[in-house]
Amino acid sequence: MAYKRPESVLVVLYNEHNQVLIMQRNDDADFWQSVTGTIEEGELPLATAYREVAEETGVVLSPESGDIIDCQHINQYEIRPEWRYRYPPDAFVNTEYVFVVQISSQAPIILTEHSAYEWVEKSVAAERVWSPSNQAAILAFVPESK
Template identity: 55%
Template sequence: MQRNDDPEFWQSVTGTLEQGEDPCETARREVLEETSIEITRCGYELIDCQKINTYEIRDRWKHRYPPNTPFNTEHVFSVAVANDQIIALTEHSAYLWLDKQSAMEKVWSDTNREAISLYVPDSNL
């Protein structure tokens, strides 16, 4: 998905843990908020990839974090959805369905690229 605040930045669904949430709950909520997909109601399976990344926060986004927070922690999840799944964007300008290699070339962050490489089957995205 293409970020509203940076048209060169394409990424997966992302979000912040809210008070009392576990990472799986956050992933379901963020997918719903950003795409309108209700994972459980649609019969999809959210897969916890058991991968946690830590990366440096971009200077332009540090204002979103508590002062002196240099790094962010990212929990990696995946969910396969139907090709004809209706998407309603709320926080992004556009989305694309791409093959695996094209998606890896399109995303901005190394951690998104790695997640696609490791957890998306070669036959689809």
């Protein structure tokens, strides 16, 4: 098994009603999250963001459109102990690049890595996501409802 790189993206999706898309992980029913994914060798974080949105939701956005916004925010956090086996033995901290994108609430969501999804209000999303960095990104980068 090839190790994962300890660099990833977090992409918060919200709709025209400023509701946030959260998804339930297949491997942990209590773990809700936004789109996340490992940056592949030679890939820029923004390219990873576009790839991961397409892979995890089926929503294909064109990098030329500029739809995904780089929040110019980077998190560093300890890798969950139960996931460390996926990373090199000396990797204990992950670096996460934060992005946000508005999509239509009518966009069909096709899950490939999650068991369920919901569009929820910003405050609800921030309460339900597992990761503190995901919570902070929702609160900081999703616009307030009008």
